[in-house]
Amino acid sequence: AQKITQTQPGMFVQEKEAVTLDCTYDTSDQSYGLFWYKQPSSGEMIFLIYQGSYDEQNATEGRYSLNFQKARKSANLVISASQLGDSAMYFCAMRVRKGGATNKLIFGTGTLLAVQP
Amino acid sequence: DTAVSQTPKYLVTQMGNDKSIKCEQNLGHDTMYWYKQDSKKFLKIMFSYNNKELIINETVPNRFSPKSPDKAHLNLHINSLELGDSAVYFCASSPQIAGVVTQYFGPGTRLTVL
Numbered sequence: 001a002q003k004i005t006q007t008q009p010g011m012f013v014q015e016k017e018a019v020t021l022d023c024t025y026d027t028s029d030q031s032y033g034l035f036w037y038k039q040p041s042s043g044e045m046i047f048l049i050y051q052g053s054y055d056e057q058n059a060t061e062g063r064y065s066l067n068f069q070k071a072r073k074s075a076n077l078v079i080s081a082s083q084l085g086d087s088a089m090y091f092c093a094m095r096v097r098k099g100g101a102t103n104k105l106i107f108g109t110g111t112l113l114a115v116q117p
Numbered sequence: 118d119t120a121v122s123q124t125p126k127y128l129v130t131q132m133g134n135d136k137s138i139k140c141e142q143n144l145g146h147d148t149m150y151w152y153k154q155d156s157k158k159f160l161k162i163m164f165s166y167n168n169k170e171l172i173i174n175e176t177v178p179n180r181f182s183p184k185s186p187d188k189a190h191l192n193l194h195i196n197s198l199e200l201g202d203s204a205v206y207f208c209a210s211s212p213q214i215a216g217v218v219t220q221y222f223g224p225g226t227r228l229t230v231l
Contacts, residue, residue, distance in 0.1 A: 033218065039158075045207060045222035089158060095218060103211065103218050104150070104173055107160040 002027045004094050006108035013082045014116055020067070021077040021111045023092030029053075033095035034075040035105065036066065040088040048090075051075055082115045089113075120144050121223035123208050129229045130198055138193045138226045140208030147212065148172075149191040150220065151183060154205040166191050195228075203230045 003026045013019040025034065036048040051059045051066045059066040067076040079086055089112050093105040121142045130136050142149065150173075151163040165173035166185040180196045191208060208223040 035219070037222075043205065043227070044224045045209075047219055047221060050219055091160065093160075103148075103220075104162045104165060104175075105152075105160075105220055106162075110158050 002029075002094065002096050002106055004092050004106055004108035006092055006111050008111045009109070010112040010114070012114050012116055013079075015084060016081055018078060018080045019082055019113065021079070021090050021092075021113065023075045023077065023108060025073050025075060025092075025094050027073075027094065027096065029096065031097070033103075034066070034068070035093040035095065036064070036075075036077045037091045037093060038086075038088045039091065039110070040085075045091075049077070079113075084115050084117060087113060087115045121208055121210055121221050123206075123223040123226050125226060126224060127227050127229075129231065131231050132198055132200060134198050135194070135196045136198060136228070137195070138206055138208075138228070140191045140193070140223055142189055142208075142210040142221075142223075144210055144212075144221065146210040146221075147188055148210060149185065149188070150209040150211075151191065151193050152207040152209060152222075154207060154225070156204070160207070164191075164193075198228075198230045200230050203228055 005024045032053045034051045038046045049061045049064045051068045063080045065078045089110045091110045092108040095103045148167045150165045154160045163177045164183045169185045182194045185191045205225045209220040211218045211220045
């Protein structure tokens with residue numbers, strides 16, 4: 001069964017420190033994609049970063065990097081130099097194919113990150 | 118300009134009523150989606166349309182009927198609203214390409230059924 005697991009319901013981090021949010025996945029597909037989205041208290045879903053299953057290098061986008069360990073089926077999000085504005089719910093998601101070029105995302109349960117001054 | 122927009126942002130209604138949520142994207146994407154986020158923040162796909170054609174229907178009750186008048190719009194109509202329909206509904210879109218297919222979400226519509 002295809003599944004995303006986020007084991008950390010909530011986390012604290014001090015401002016300016018780095019933090020790792022865990023995500024493990026389960027799929028039998030050879031081709032898949034992994035995403036991280038941020039949902040601040042205002043409610044919108046903001047795309048952060050993507051990692052394809054065939055990508056050999058870890059994805060990076062500014063202060064966000066994805067620690068992709070394929071053998072362990074993990075795709076952890078690393079946020080460097082945390083800022084107060086990083087306080088939000090973070091969702092890991094996996095793209096699974098559902099016929100042709102149409103994809104659907106399955107989501108983990110999310111991790112609520114609180115950045116402390 | 119907003120890439121994926123939804124109206125209304127908030128919707129409060131009584132049980133048994135019928136309501137619609139509208140979604141529009143100006144990204145030129147071929148594929149659009151509806152997701153439901155429940156009170157525990159869990160997100161689950163409901164529907165997907167590709168070029169106005171229904172591709173995914175994730176065992177959603179028949180009271181929910183999506184309609185795509187063109188590939189830039191995907192509306193969600195809900196009949197006979199129930200308390201359990203209270204949730205945040207997100208519209209999303211993605212390009213019809215293989216490989217990197219990021220889905221871009223709208224701001225969400227918070228539906229409260231009293």
